[in-house]
Amino acid sequence: MLSPVYQPVYRPKSITARPQTQAQRLEELIGNTPLLDLSHTAVAHGLSPRVALFAKAEWFNPGGSVKDRAALNIIRTAEKDGSLHPGMTLIDSTSGNTGIAYAMLGAARGYRVKLVVPQNISPERLAILRAYGAELIFTDPLDGSDGALEEARRLAAADPTLFYARQYDNPANWRAHYLTTANEIWQQTDGTITHFVAGMGTSGTFMGTMRRLKELNPAILGHAVQPDSPFNGLEGLKHMPTAIKPGIYDESLADDVRTVRTEDAYKMARFLARHEGVFVGISAAAAVWAATAVGQKLEAGTIVTILPDSGLKYLSERFWSE
Amino acid sequence: MATIRIPTPLRPYTGNNGQVTVNGGTVGSALADLTDQYPDLRPHLFEGDTLRSFVNVYLNQEDVRHLQGPQTAVAADDTLMIIPSIAGG
Numbered sequence: 577m578l579s580p581v582y583q584p585v586y587r588p589k590s591i592t593a594r595p596q597t598q599a600q601r602l603e604e605l606i607g608n609t610p611l612l613d614l615s616h617t618a619v620a621h622g623l624s625p626r627v628a629l630f631a632k633a634e635w636f637n638p639g640g641s642v643k644d645r646a647a648l649n650i651i652r653t654a655e656k657d658g659s660l661h662p663g664m665t666l667i668d669s670t671s672g673n674t675g676i677a678y679a680m681l682g683a684a685r686g687y688r689v690k691l692v693v694p695q696n697i698s699p700e701r702l703a704i705l706r707a708y709g710a711e712l713i714f715t716d717p718l719d720g721s722d723g724a725l726e727e728a729r730r731l732a733a734a735d736p737t738l739f740y741a742r743q744y745d746n747p748a749n750w751r752a753h754y755l756t757t758a759n760e761i762w763q764q765t766d767g768t769i770t771h772f773v774a775g776m777g778t779s780g781t782f783m784g785t786m787r788r789l790k791e792l793n794p795a796i797l798g799h800a801v802q803p804d805s806p807f808n809g810l811e812g813l814k815h816m817p818t819a820i821k822p823g824i825y826d827e828s829l830a831d832d833v834r835t836v837r838t839e840d841a842y843k844m845a846r847f848l849a850r851h852e853g854v855f856v857g858i859s860a861a862a863a864v865w866a867a868t869a870v871g872q873k874l875e876a877g878t879i880v881t882i883l884p885d886s887g888l889k890y891l892s893e894r895f896w897s898e
Numbered sequence: 899m900a901t902i903r904i905p906t907p908l909r910p911y912t913g914n915n916g917q918v919t920v921n922g923g924t925v926g927s928a929l930a931d932l933t934d935q936y937p938d939l940r941p942h943l944f945e946g947d948t949l950r951s952f953v954n955v956y957l958n959q960e961d962v963r964h965l966q967g968p969q970t971a972v973a974a975d976d977t978l979m980i981i982p983s984i985a986g987g
Contacts, residue, residue, distance in 0.1 A: 670986070671987060672984065696954070698984075718904070718980075718982070719905070721984050721985045721986040722985075744986070778986060803985075807905070807908050808952065809952025812984075812987065813985060819985060839951070842951070
């Protein structure tokens, strides 16, 4: 039997109107992430059957992390108030994920992106940032992310033509979560959430989400997560007592602060991958570890946590094979 | 005597010293001397006698895990660095 002949579809040479399609712009894919049910994790860590454990899978954002939300709102807010316009260069310091989000959105919207990062940034993040065409400025690894932050401040002050995005101090960061993440959680849990658990890097996710959740139901408790020590392996999280405090950080929004030991987060990352099929990054694993600790004290409730990114950017870490 | 450069987050445990001079012919003995001088550092770097898995030690820009680990030889003019992970967003 002869194979069917391919019949090309001839289109008119000039199309005056755009066709009606389901195609979307990149930034329309940011937010509305799935809420995962982590019931295997809840059972295995001794939570009561009346305690539900859910988590927002933020790697479903097109840039692969929760930071797409903050970066988009920072850029949109600056475009609206006139501080960012075409042809300008955006500058900020980053540990990686916010930088990836800026680089992606900058490429899509026509901005150059200049990022200040500690020189020990992971090879995976470095490769992604370079793929998006971001310009990178490296700072002394011994000075950590605070060293990168100070250098970004210095460079921005020296060149007024730059748009300094200031993720640690910019209210548009937390407002992204006030406007999107919190409302998504409220809808996805049908208003049953009782406890919110999230790690703090810039603190934007925790601040914005908690502010809105408290408005929706003042009884919801917020548990902020941070490393147990200023020297830790929980990339993306900040040890607030010793780091430069973000301007947007308001400690009164946390009903409770949970500290996590790096080794416990590593163990949880392996557990989630091997027993839940959920392959997440280290800060996500730390948040789930803290969420199970919160859940162990409850008789009933609905806990929601945030999984900032997947494990893909941490594949070079040794702990996967330990 | 080799030099160990201390990252900012650990300086509260070294009397705010950014670098410390240590005795020892290997990475392991140099780190042991460091934590003898500043015992409050020890729980941040070691789990029992083993270096915690996230602690990265570099000898003249090279990760000692890619050399001979704690047995890597250290000369008097060498510089060791303890590298922190990257915090924030």
